[in-house]
Amino acid sequence: MFFKKYKAEIIIIALALTVRLIFFIAYLIKFGDAGMAYGDSQVYLTIADNLVNNGHFSLNPGPNFIPDSYVAPGYPFFLAFFKLFSVHLWPVGLVQVILGAATAFFVYRLGTLWSNRIGLIAALLFAVEPTMAFWAPLILTEALFTFLFVWATYLFASGIKKNSLKNYLFCASILGLSALVRPSAQYIFYLFVIFSLIWLISRDWKKCLLYILIFVIIFSAVIAPWLIRNYEAWGKAKLSSAGWYILAVVNVREYIKFWKYFPNGVSVADVPAPPVTPLSGGEGWNFDGEDAYRLYVETIWRANPPAAIAVHMVSLGPFFLGDGYMNILRTFWPEIKPPTVLFGQRNLAGLPSVPFALTDIYAVVFWLGKIFWLAIYLIMLYGIALSLKDKEAWLWFLLFLLIIAAFALPAGAISYARYRMPINYLIFLIFAFGLDRLLEKYGHGKS
Numbered sequence: 001m002f003f004k005k006y007k008a009e010i011i012i013i014a015l016a017l018t019v020r021l022i023f024f025i026a027y028l029i030k031f032g033d034a035g036m037a038y039g040d041s042q043v044y045l046t047i048a049d050n051l052v053n054n055g056h057f058s059l060n061p062g063p064n065f066i067p068d069s070y071v072a073p074g075y076p077f078f079l080a081f082f083k084l085f086s087v088h089l090w091p092v093g094l095v096q097v098i099l100g101a102a103t104a105f106f107v108y109r110l111g112t113l114w115s116n117r118i119g120l121i122a123a124l125l126f127a128v129e130p131t132m133a134f135w136a137p138l139i140l141t142e143a144l145f146t147f148l149f150v151w152a153t154y155l156f157a158s159g160i161k162k163n164s165l166k167n168y169l170f171c172a173s174i175l176g177l178s179a180l181v182r183p184s185a186q187y188i189f190y191l192f193v194i195f196s197l198i199w200l201i202s203r204d205w206k207k208c209l210l211y212i213l214i215f216v217i218i219f220s221a222v223i224a225p226w227l228i229r230n231y232e233a234w235g236k237a238k239l240s241s242a243g244w245y246i247l248a249v250v251n252v253r254e255y256i257k258f259w260k261y262f263p264n265g266v267s268v269a270d271v272p273a274p275p276v277t278p279l280s281g282g283e284g285w286n287f288d289g290e291d292a293y294r295l296y297v298e299t300i301w302r303a304n305p306p307a308a309i310a311v312h313m314v315s316l317g318p319f320f321l322g323d324g325y326m327n328i329l330r331t332f333w334p335e336i337k338p339p340t341v342l343f344g345q346r347n348l349a350g351l352p353s354v355p356f357a358l359t360d361i362y363a364v365v366f367w368l369g370k371i372f373w374l375a376i377y378l379i380m381l382y383g384i385a386l387s388l389k390d391k392e393a394w395l396w397f398l399l400f401l402l403i404i405a406a407f408a409l410p411a412g413a414i415s416y417a418r419y420r421m422p423i424n425y426l427i428f429l430i431f432a433f434g435l436d437r438l439l440e441k442y443g444h445g446k447s
Helices: 007-031 041-054 074-083 090-111 116-128 130-135 142-161 165-181 185-200 205-234 242-261 287-303 305-321 325-332 348-357 360-387 391-414 417-441
Strands: none
Touching (some): 007 090, 007 130, 041 074, 090 142, 090 417, 116 130, 130 325, 142 165, 165 185, 165 205, 185 205, 205 287, 287 305, 305 360, 305 391, 325 360
């Protein structure tokens, strides 16, 4: 009886768990426990080690544990909890695999707020999409953040659509936790507040304002301790100091590469050098250098605005069309020589040459990935077009598209498929809406 009632949920969770376990086991077999660490992992592991061994939230390995604000606290504290019991990384990876399966469950439940078939299509895509499973076990924020963020979105949508005050207010606490893992969630908070006004004001405006006020208080209470900590230390009530640092250190280099396409009399020789902050002393990881980084980025933008805008527009290519499948191939089969055009030095200006520089298995994987995601986006656009005839669906999809934009636009030159992971579920939901209408149109019944 239980299986019959929850058949769809059980199948989705089992499928998502199986696919993620395959990658988890593959990492352990090929790389051992250390295989869970990847790229930025050491940043989080260093802070977690310092928390457990020295009681300091610091990126410095010691002995001078200078406090920093570069990383939000959620994920390092998550890692520190596991480090209290084990020095191994695989328990973290296994828990994140389980969280990935739980996330698929919430994707399904979110989709069923429109129809069971929409929920099933979106959740199945989320469960089996390879890069979602590839990143799940790794010591990175993706798995934990995506779990919390999808859960918060489900609570918000169900709270609005089902008039559930409990779910609506609980969303504020989960969204706050997600902001402590990735500060980008704080901007989604503002979108949720704005759309709450749109949906709730027509019901009972006095209750609406009360509910939204409580929502704001709960969210603020969750993130307040970290805001207070940073304000007391550096006079900045912000969750992270990474924003201007990344723009100055990474994105500006890409702006300059595009200047040759937008001649305006400014030569590379005239470009001021970026602010130098001694990272070994910790200043680069906190708010002490933020004003200098901000002024530097603003100077570069003013020197050549078209080049800066071009970088962000070109960056939408890797964000939306990057699929990560070749990265999976490179990780598990390094003996196949990877193309330097993609896996050498990051260079957005070289993107147009990528399709013509690939050969062998990499060319096959590249084109299969691009065909798959282009099909997703085409049907997604069809779903958006159909939603314009449905006021409620149109408003929800507008919210979803604004959330997608909030993740895509700020990333700039550093964006690629991994940065899209937290909002893939929204792409899958809109795709599922379009596919559902296509199936209905061609005689496969209503969902």
